[in-house]
Amino acid sequence: MKIIIFPVIFGGQTPPVLRYLQFLSNLLKDHAYVSMSYMTGILPISKYSSGSELNMFMEFKMTSMAMFGEYFGFTDEEVDVLYDKYLHLCKDPQVSREGLREWYDGYFTASGRRLYNPRSVVMALRFNQLSNYWTSSGPYDEIFYYIRNDIEHIRDDLALMISGEGIDARVEEFAASAMDLRTKNQIYSAMVVYGLLTYTKGKVFIPNRELMFRYEELLRSEKSLGYVYRLANISDQMLKATLSGDTDRMAEILQLAHNTETPILSYNNETELAAVVNLVYLSARDRYRVEREDKAGKGFVDFIFYPENPADTGLILELKAGHSPEEAIRQIREKRYALRFRGKPGEKERYTGQILGVGISYDKDTKEHHCKIEQL
Structure with missing residues (x-):
């Protein structure tokens, strides 16, 4: 088997992209020494004319080619195999299987199958730590x-x-x-x-x-x-006010968000209210795993904040547009959302800190926010 290395010298007035395409055409097309060529990357090959000299390529795309979707990332089964090896080889494993799913899962093939970011999974297991391994580009x-x-x-x-x-x-x-x-x-x-x-x-x-x-x-x-930046940067104050029970300050921050007069803050429904609440609690993600519409008790709670430190305070947020915060707290209690922190029967209780129920409402007539906090 011979490997031929071709020196590439780009010059002249032709645009660099076209020179590169011409190089590939001269290298690969209609030559006896080429039986197959495999190229990988995230972008398709540009077709710079209807008679492109690179029209011999077949492109396989994650979003449209169902047959090959599994090859664009790690499947659940492949991560299971890697995780079993990690547990066998690592003396003090710090990475959980659920953590890998939370951090690196979430991509989809054309057939709807979920995929993991392969590089990040490998890095997390190699360094024994869940972290952000996404590379800037x-x-x-x-x-x-x-x-x-x-x-x-x-x-x-x-x-x-x-x-x-x-x-x-x-x-x-x-x-x-x-x-x-x-x-x-x-x-x-x-x-x-x-x-x-x-x-x-x-x-x-x-x-x-x-x-x-x-x-x-x-x-x-x-x-x-603009307003997104401003809301994100008052999120430290919102979390502190919540943990200290300062509902007046919480309502003041939410009112500030409303007064920015942006389209998303019309609060016509709880989805828009949820978007603003997420922004004003953005800094909480440094200490909490925040889940939206999570299954808990007898229903789905708007937000649950799971503390990274099991001894810290857990938060359950229920939002009400057009209703009172008292109704939100009542729903938290009646549907027993706090059971989500208790674990399954017979299991050791994972979270040992106090749990706060947080009701947040928006009155469409008065344009005011109201908050209520109770320990569950």
Whole structure:
């Protein structure tokens, strides 16, 4: 077997992309020494004319090619195998199987199968620590241009995605082959291709905790994001007020959020209220695992904050648009949401700190917020 290395010298007036495509064509097309060529990457090969000299390639895409979807990341079964090896080889394992799912799962194939970020899984098991192993790259900075300039109100969508909501989108296969993105669908298509969002059932989402941290860093560091930046940076005060039972300060912060007069803060429904609540509690994610619409007791609670330290205070948030905070607290008690902290019968209790029920309401007539806190 011979491996031939071709020196590449780009010069002249031809644009670099076209010179590269011409190089590939001269290297690979209609040559007896080429029986098969395999190329991998996140972007499709550009077709610079209807008679492209690279039209012999077959492209396989995670979002549209169901047959090969499992090869774009680790499946649950593959992570199970790696985790078993990790438990066998590691003397003091610090990574849980559930942690791998929470941090690195959440991508979807065309058939709807879930996939893990393979590099991050490997890094977490190698270094025995769940952490953010996402590498910064040029595309991340370029995509931020469109978020910063609020193309088609993309900041409002981002605020909703931070709260766990999906946004309707249509993934366009070739939108990410160039950074001249003109529509929201093209922007989201590029973010899916780069792994910054996941796509399933016609909606885009933030896939997992690892990527959520990236967006949180973005929200708290970029003043150009306007009201989203301001809300994220008062989140420390909101958490402190909640833990100390200062409901007046909580209502004041929520009122400040409403007074920013942005479209997402119309509070026509609890989804919009949830997006704002998520932003004003953003810093809580440093100490808590925050779950949205989690199954608990006899129903689904709006937010549960699971403390990283089992001895810390756990929080259960129930939101009511058009109703009182007392009704929210009553629902928390009647549906026994606090059982989510107790574990299954016979198991050792995982969380030992106090649990607070937090009711947050918005009155559509008076445009005021009200909060109530009770120990459960």
